[in-house]
Amino acid sequence: MQLLFEQLLNGLQLSLTLFLLAAGLTLVFGIMGVINLAHGSLYMVGAYAGALVASKVGGFWLAVPAALAAAAVVGVAMELLVVRRLYARDHLSQVLATFGLILFFNGIIAWGVGRAPLQMDMPTLLSGFVELAPGLPYPTYRLAVMAVGVVVALGLWYVIARTRLGMLIRAGSDKREMVSALGVDIAGLFTLVFGLGALLAGLAGVMVGPIRSVQIGMGEQVLITTFVVIVVGGIGSIRGAFVGALLIGMCDTLGRAYAPMLLKLWLSGPLADGLGASLASIMIYLVMAVALVLRPRGLFPAGG
Amino acid sequence: MPFSRQTIAGLLIAACLIAVPYAAPLMGGNYAITLATRVVIVAIAASSLDLLIGRGALVSFGHAAYFGLGAYVVAIASFHLANDIPILGWAGSNEALVVWPLAMLISGVAALIIGALSLRTSGVYFIMITLAFAQMIYFVFVALKYYGGDDGLALNSRNLFAGERITDARSFYWISLGALALCLFIQWRLVVSRFGMALRGAASNERRMAALGFSVYGYRLVAFVIAGMMAGLAGALSANLNRFVSPDMMGWVRSGGFMVMVIMGGVSSLLGPVIGAATYLLVETALAGWTEHWEVVFGPFVLLVALFAPRGIWGLLRGRACE
Numbered sequence: 001m002q003l004l005f006e007q008l009l010n011g012l013q014l015s016l017t018l019f020l021l022a023a024g025l026t027l028v029f030g031i032m033g034v035i036n037l038a039h040g041s042l043y044m045v046g047a048y049a050g051a052l053v054a055s056k057v058g059g060f061w062l063a064v065p066a067a068l069a070a071a072a073v074v075g076v077a078m079e080l081l082v083v084r085r086l087y088a089r090d091h092l093s094q095v096l097a098t099f100g101l102i103l104f105f106n107g108i109i110a111w112g113v114g115r116a117p118l119q120m121d122m123p124t125l126l127s128g129f130v131e132l133a134p135g136l137p138y139p140t141y142r143l144a145v146m147a148v149g150v151v152v153a154l155g156l157w158y159v160i161a162r163t164r165l166g167m168l169i170r171a172g173s174d175k176r177e178m179v180s181a182l183g184v185d186i187a188g189l190f191t192l193v194f195g196l197g198a199l200l201a202g203l204a205g206v207m208v209g210p211i212r213s214v215q216i217g218m219g220e221q222v223l224i225t226t227f228v229v230i231v232v233g234g235i236g237s238i239r240g241a242f243v244g245a246l247l248i249g250m251c252d253t254l255g256r257a258y259a260p261m262l263l264k265l266w267l268s269g270p271l272a273d274g275l276g277a278s279l280a281s282i283m284i285y286l287v288m289a290v291a292l293v294l295r296p297r298g299l300f301p302a303g304g
Numbered sequence: 305m306p307f308s309r310q311t312i313a314g315l316l317i318a319a320c321l322i323a324v325p326y327a328a329p330l331m332g333g334n335y336a337i338t339l340a341t342r343v344v345i346v347a348i349a350a351s352s353l354d355l356l357i358g359r360g361a362l363v364s365f366g367h368a369a370y371f372g373l374g375a376y377v378v379a380i381a382s383f384h385l386a387n388d389i390p391i392l393g394w395a396g397s398n399e400a401l402v403v404w405p406l407a408m409l410i411s412g413v414a415a416l417i418i419g420a421l422s423l424r425t426s427g428v429y430f431i432m433i434t435l436a437f438a439q440m441i442y443f444v445f446v447a448l449k450y451y452g453g454d455d456g457l458a459l460n461s462r463n464l465f466a467g468e469r470i471t472d473a474r475s476f477y478w479i480s481l482g483a484l485a486l487c488l489f490i491q492w493r494l495v496v497s498r499f500g501m502a503l504r505g506a507a508s509n510e511r512r513m514a515a516l517g518f519s520v521y522g523y524r525l526v527a528f529v530i531a532g533m534m535a536g537l538a539g540a541l542s543a544n545l546n547r548f549v550s551p552d553m554m555g556w557v558r559s560g561g562f563m564v565m566v567i568m569g570g571v572s573s574l575l576g577p578v579i580g581a582a583t584y585l586l587v588e589t590a591l592a593g594w595t596e597h598w599e600v601v602f603g604p605f606v607l608l609v610a611l612f613a614p615r616g617i618w619g620l621l622r623g624r625a626c627e
Contacts, residue, residue, distance in 0.1 A: 029428070035428060035431070082607065082611070085611055086611075089614070091363060091427070091428055091431060092357065092363055092563075092567060092571075093567075093610045093611075093614050094610075095363070095365070095431070095560075095563065096563065096564060096567050096606060096609070096610035097606075097607050097610035097611060099560045099563070099564065099606060100564075100602075100603045100604065100605070100606030100607035100608075100609075100610060101603060101607060102603070103599040103602055103603030103606065104599065104600060104603030104604055104607070105603075106599055106603075107597050107598070107599025107600035107601075107602070107603055108597075108600050110596075110597055110599070111597040111600055220556070220557075224435065224436075224439060224556065227432050227435070228432075228436060231428075231429060231432045231433070231436075235428060235429075274447055274448060274449055274450065275447075277447040278443055278444045278446075278447035278448070281443035281444075281446070281447060282439075282440040282443050282444065285436040285437065285439055285440040285443075286440070288432075288433065288436050289421060289433065289436060289437065289440075292421075292424070292425055292429060292433050293421055293424060296424055296425045296426075296429060297425075297429065298429075
């Protein structure tokens, strides 16, 4: 019972982290029609900037703004130099160009920082445990990550549903030409949205730093999971990204915790271990395959 | 003009590929032949992907899965034979004429199942679902500790080809080149046939083809299976070349690499993916020999190809005349 509760919280924490990434990715795809494989690299840039500042300059609280700034600057530069040229291209060129960007970022970090993983310390303020219920301690840091995720989700909802910028974003994703014809600086809007997505990716990266090790390739792993999230949710839809993140985050965490155990009810020995481990890793892809076969355009298709 | 630029380029490529074993003693001996073999094998996989991307407008982001499956079939058959453990009542085999067709069969069956589900979607959803299925297969092999899991599986020896040893670099090169020639010939016949017309028609206007009474889904599925089988053959050859297989062979970086080769060489052209595979591997090898951080140069190179040469190298060769 205690394990289940803890796993549910871990699943929620993963979901909220995934949402930070999925929100940016789905906006970029929904509004600009660009598949950005390099979104994971922005997450990696955030994590590395955070880890480096935390260890070299000092302090988690300095690392967070540094990571946000680094991811946003790199994101805006990426939009101005590369992504901007991809709006009118087909998906194939977009996949190819952003694949090249991933190689570039992995290479440049291996060159500048080295291939060894970095560790990032938790802030002392958040390194303890909170007793959620009698006999149920839970790491404070993970609770803080969840709180940030919830605040960002609410903030994003407010910006998109209630502000002028959100109105332009929604209009831009539906009828790009029309918004442009009405005199809105669509190029500036795109840069802004891309920078916002990069900021959220950097935030996710720096928050994950103290939980997992910071290493090259961390962006690709999380990128594929994020794509699963937005494809399940329906590409372009923030609501879909949120529901998809919850579904995938929970399935992944609970699958890893319980799939091997459940299999042991029917099978025994090393076979059950092996099968359980593979079932746990492929759970989210199974969910995606089932979701797409049943609803080929995701759970919440955008713009239709 | 009696010969088009394409014909001349095609003849030049064929001449280069045939000349490799004879020129090799001047260029580093077996190392050059092995590198050329790798180019030829990867070209089989890349050209099979072009059947989907170029002719069918089906951007599959999981093509390495069939490549890796073919490789694992060879490795697993050899593993069971070497360790004297039957698998499903079969002793395993080391005979190329048995295991290579088996590799193609199993890759084809995987492509049939994955294609049947994936082709229900289109556009970016198709890209992502093919990626997801490939990742599933990747993680299954990572978790299969019995066959080495993450660390991969080494083969004791190369397969026998009709009972003959093919351990020397030259004979294996000729076999691989023969396989590439056969695959390109089959693709050429397919593309100019009614089947190829239907596939290309569906790529440019799916609704019109359906209205004409073609089962677009069926044609695409057949193309998907053929491409999967050819990738499986390439995987089987690759397992023999390296005498080693690992889940990385089916990872998404490999799938992305195949796509890069197709686009870099030129989509919808038989020889484009061959040029792309050669360019990719030669540039990668040269950069990796020059600096440990070859990705810093190679990444922007890929990016520049995507931005400024979307028709690939073949498109540059072909010029504007045929557009």
